[in-house]
Amino acid sequence: AQKVTQAQTEISVVEKEDVTLDCVYETRDTTYYLFWYKQPPSGELVFLIRRNSFDEQNEISGRYSWNFQKSTSSFNFTITASQVVDSAVYFCALSELYGNNRLAFGKGNQVVVIP
Amino acid sequence: GAVVSQHPSRVICKSGTSVKIECRSLDFQATTMFWYRQFPKQSLMLMATSNEGSKATYEQGVEKDKFLINHASLTLSTLTVTSAHPEDSSFYICSARPRGASMNTEAFFGQGTRLTVV
Numbered sequence: 001a002q003k004v005t006q007a008q009t010e011i012s013v014v015e016k017e018d019v020t021l022d023c024v025y026e027t028r029d030t031t032y033y034l035f036w037y038k039q040p041p042s043g044e045l046v047f048l049i050r051r052n053s054f055d056e057q058n059e060i061s062g063r064y065s066w067n068f069q070k071s072t073s074s075f076n077f078t079i080t081a082s083q084v085v086d087s088a089v090y091f092c093a094l095s096e097l098y099g100n101n102r103l104a105f106g107k108g109n110q111v112v113v114i115p
Numbered sequence: 116g117a118v119v120s121q122h123p124s125r126v127i128c129k130s131g132t133s134v135k136i137e138c139r140s141l142d143f144q145a146t147t148m149f150w151y152r153q154f155p156k157q158s159l160m161l162m163a164t165s166n167e168g169s170k171a172t173y174e175q176g177v178e179k180d181k182f183l184i185n186h187a188s189l190t191l192s193t194l195t196v197t198s199a200h201p202e203d204s205s206f207y208i209c210s211a212r213p214r215g216a217s218m219n220t221e222a223f224f225g226q227g228t229r230l231t232v233v
Contacts, residue, residue, distance in 0.1 A: 043208070043229070091158065102164065
């Protein structure tokens, strides 16, 4: 069963627009961690943000913000005032307490920022 | 921040040959490293968990004799694709967490290796 679902495959936005990426996860653990990673065309994975299951406080970090809601098992990620350099694939990932530190990735969202 | 170096970044090999990919943690020790495979426009699929000083743990459906993993030190894990075939062409990427790190610690990823088997 898919543990992490990212429904949107490709999203195109015009520069300076905001873009929100949806992530829905599934787990039976009460302790787990959620992450967002960015994969630019070069291929490496860049860590963006993380949140543990006990902290639903939503935060803003620069142009990034996230909305974690346990009630709906969602961990959405927003880029405000998008820039061309934000063009990349974004992955949501889940790490479970009894998962031996393994990360389960969603299918990714291809974000294209049009200048 | 912690750095994971993966080498080579690109490799082209002939069908039937073997290819070794290295994953090094440069400034931390890692008792566990992870190997992922990514097909074009697809997600990362965990292949195996590499454990220092012991056998790797393979995910279901991954051939252990095909993808040999060696984790001989706390800073190096290697993935050898044996008798490679065109269907093994893919992007392989490793990750590691610092030794003793909690689950809350993000995994650090290598730059990835683009393998093309011709």
